[in-house]
Amino acid sequence: MIKSLSLMRRGLSRVPMRPMVQIIRTQTADAKPQDMDNRSFVAGLFNGQLYTDQLFPYPDSLSADQLETLRLYVDPTDKFFLEEFDSPKYDEQAFVDPEMMERAKRQGAFGLQIPERYNGLGLNNTQYCRMTEIMGRYDLGFGIVLGAHQSIGLKGIILYGSEEQKMRYLPKLATGEHMAAYCLTEPGSGSDAFSIKTRAELTPDGRNYILNGGKIWISNGGVADIFTVFAKTPVTDSSGIVKDKITAFIVERAFGGITHGQPEKKMGIKCSNTAEVHFDNVKVPVENRILGEGDGFKVAMNILNNGRFGMAGALSGTMRMLIERSVEHARNRKQFGDYLANYGVIQEKIANMTLRHFVTESMAYQICGVMDSGVTDFQLEAAISKVFGSESAWLVADEAIQIHGGMGFMKECGLERVLRDLRIFRIFEGSNEILRLFVALQGLQLAGDRLKVLEKALKAPLSNAGTLLNFIGGRVGIHEVSAKNLVGSRDYMADPLVGKCVEQLVACVNHFGVAVERLLMLHGKDVIHQQIKLRKLSEAAIDTYAMAAVIARSSNAIRTQNPTWEHQVLLTTSWCQEAHERVLWHLRGLRDSDTLDLDQNKIKIANDVILEGGPKATHPLGF
Known part of the structure; x- marks a missing residue:
């Protein structure tokens, strides 16, 4: 019987020597959408489990009618931007x-996503993602x-508004008669939403x-008619203690007492209005x-979670345009007697650009397809798509x-405007x-909840033998499944042609x-302060x-005989080969002594520079 946590730690330290991923799938032919919920791939990742419900088959969520409806909007929108919309002009004058x-x-x-009964087009997430691609292009x-x-200004009304609120506001928002804005950020609270100072007090x-x-x-602060505003309100909890909590409100400019500042002068996205908004x-x-009162933080975060996939969609459109422009130039520009497209260093750049576009696009449509199936557990994937897409596009x-x-x-080339726009x-x-x-922290919390059960069991090992055995079995092979179990001809499996990628x-x-597990056992609750390690884990x-x-x-492309399936397999195998090496490198960095020493050195360097107020090393000339 295990007698101490240290013994368990020593046992876990040997785990990486053998494969033991538990591949879990709950979906069957007659499964309901909710059976896929709480099966987030990334959430499972933090427990060493490979949840495949939200992966396979790759979403193909549009019916023939929905595809036809989408085409009716895509072609005219494409034509509108090509023939009528003057982007350089609007960038120069800073308004449309x-x-x-x-x-x-x-x-x-x-x-676009407002239901038809409220005058909107009623597009689902996949259709909306395609439209954002055009905007990004x-x-x-x-x-x-x-x-x-x-995506954020009126999304709170769609997600959480009462029927009365929807009937009152959505029709005019759908037609653009009214414009919306999302009001969360304050001078002292950027990413830290809990520190907002705006208050709302109930009248007697x-x-x-x-x-x-x-x-x-x-964004839209100087032109919006309707604001989704987040403010602190006093809330009495179950024990009778009054605490300030965030509450969300729909606020009309027509209420009075609302003013805005001059449009901000920005590096990019200049044609969009950005301004301070004041409530008096x-x-x-x-x-x-x-x-209800105190539900505002949930509202704020879920609005952002529900909109992030659209960012990946838009940025995949930007990347597609940039690749096309680059290829056109490389095919027509000669240097040293040959076209740029024939030089290996240019080919490598184009390949790397294409890989990042393929991944971003794959993430975007994976997520919106899952959302359209009714799944609600996609927050980690959506956050990843935003991070990956924004950095890849840059x-x-x-x-x-x-x-x-x-x-x-x-x-005149126009690419510098795209670069400026992308930075935000x-x-x-x-x-x-x-x-x-x-x-990292959301995933670690899920894993930590599981480890708490183990910690409790270790305090009384003889009476909790079953719990201990289940834990050990889940991690070291009682439920061992090889990669072969995930490869096959069924639609919920990976195609054999990408079998190496699955391994x-x-x-x-x-x-x-x-x-x-090592990270949590080593640091416990203090893991929140290990931000360099958390970054590597992310x-x-x-x-x-x-x-x-x-x-x-x-895999879906192969099964549906997509005309580009061979190219997609080439992209997949290339990406997985490089990504596999990076993943192992980042994870080794969590325990490698040389890497850990380097991390500590960087922290010391930063502290020295912060105390100095700038670079501490004396100038080579001494003054």
Whole structure:
């Protein structure tokens, strides 16, 4: 019988020497959508389990009618941007001409996901993702105008609004007669939503809230008519203690007491309005509260979670355009007697750009397809898609400019505008640093709950033998499943042509689960302070999920005899080979003494520089 936690630790330290991923699938032919819920691939990853319910088959969620409906919107929108929308002009003047805004409103661009009964187009998530691609291809700034309005500005009403609230607000928001904005960020609270200062106090008669405070960097802030506002309200808990908690409100500019600052001057996305918004004794009716008092944080986070897949969709559109532009230039530009497209260094750039586009696109449609199936447990995947997509798009844009050489640096080429527009995507709707911590800490919490059961059992090992055996069995082989069990001809399995990729994926999941257990046993609750280690864990999670997404997509392409299936297999095998090596490298960094020493050295360097107020090393000339 195990007698101490130290013995268990020593046992776990030997686990990576053998494969033991537990592959779990609950979905059957007659399964209901909710059977797939709580089976997030990334969540399972933190327990060393490979949940396949949300991976296979790769989503093909559009019916023939939905595809036809989508085509009716895609072609005219594409034509609209190609022939009428003047992106350089709107970037230069920092606003979109009013007549062009009216054109977009008449085409239904402001109500893409609002149900038809409220005057919207009623697109599902997959259809919406395709439309965001078009925005990303042509103009990210205008994409923010539309996204701030419907992806986050009015999304709280769709997700949590009462029928009365939906009937009152959505019809005019759908037509663009009213525009929406999402008001969370404040001067002292960027990523830390809990630190907001804006307050809403209930009037003595209980009929209204009096709202006071200010928000900064609000997209559409200077032009919106309807605001989703988050404010602190006093809430009495079950023990009678009054605490300030976040509550969400629908606030109309027509209520009075709302002012905004001048449009901010920004690096990019200039044609979108960004401004401070101030609330001075704004009287907000009680019926304009979204859900209950204190439910605002849940509302705020779920709005962001539900919108992040659209960001990956938009950025995949941007990357597709950048790759096309780069290929066109490389095929036509001669240097040293040959076309750029024939040089290996250029080919490598184009290949790497294409790989990142393929992964981002695969993630985006994996997530929105799962969402359309009714699954609600997709938050970690959505966060990963935002991080990966925003950083990949930046790298692809940088390489596109490099391929174009001096021409790419010129304003006339148009690529410098794309690069400027892209920079914000790594910051807003959750900075990438915060989202990496979110992925790691959320996953560790799930794994920690499981380890608590083990910790309790170890205190009385003789009376908890069953718990201990189940734990050991789940990790070291009683339920051992090889990668072969995930490869086959059925639609919920990977195709044999990507079998090697599955072996690499299973190895990553296995090592990941063990790394999580070691991290929790070593640091316990203090793991929250190990941010460098958490970043490495997140990097491993991002790459592992990326592997899973492309394996699922290419397997589907093979089975459906997609005309590009061979190319998709080539992309998948190439990505998985590189990602597999990166995952193992990041996980080794969690325990390798040299790497840990290097991490500590970097912390010391940073502290020295922070204390100095800048670089501490004296100048080579001494002054």
